[in-house]
Amino acid sequence: MSKKQFIRTFIIGVILSLILTYLIYKTFTLLAIVNATFLVSLLYLIIGSALFLVQSGFFNGITYSFKRFFRRTRKIDEMIYEVNPEAEEESYLPKEHHFPIAYPILASGSIFFVVTLLIALTM
Template sequence: MTKFQLYLSSFISSVILSVLITFLIYKQINMLTIVNGSFLVGLFYLIVGLVLYIIQGGFFNGITYSFRRFFRRTSRQGDIMNDISSADEEEALVPKDHDFPWTYPILISGCLLGCISMALAYTI
């Protein structure tokens, strides 16, 4: 799948989901309910995209390493493990790479749908 197809499929799925959410929540379709539904779906896509972006950037790698190191040093079993193998600690320093191909398409379609819904809200 090419990048354009990823972006297009993400945006089309967000539009379809916003129409479905509009119909399921409001039981009617008019301009106000479409704007509300599209903003909610755009906000959801934006939050999911930002979470994927943060995970992909490795923000939580340092936090998990610090917790592992702290609990390893404070527990008795951790002291024994440190004496046996100190190479594991060096391995834990290497950040784990997370690559999600849907991060940017979800993020862009969430921003785009949010901007479109805000523009439509000013026309009402």
């Protein structure tokens, strides 16, 4: 995780929470800021988790099954497979995905979540 990316996502999160506070609540009270920051933390955690799942290859088995099923049901692909069975298996290899922003988004979202939780408990 790059420190620069983390700082950038953290600052964007603070700016988003201030904009959300103004758009939703039209006032800058502590409760409004905490609520908006909590919403930003949830957004960050959802996006970061989705990127992490895709990056870790969680859905590779599902995509492999869909590719294999649809290629088996088309007639032209079935004839190609009969001629050269090894060529088909190479086309099913999963693609590698790497999202360097996944960890900074997860870390920023976690920090926002914990901070808003602590502030809400003291209110």
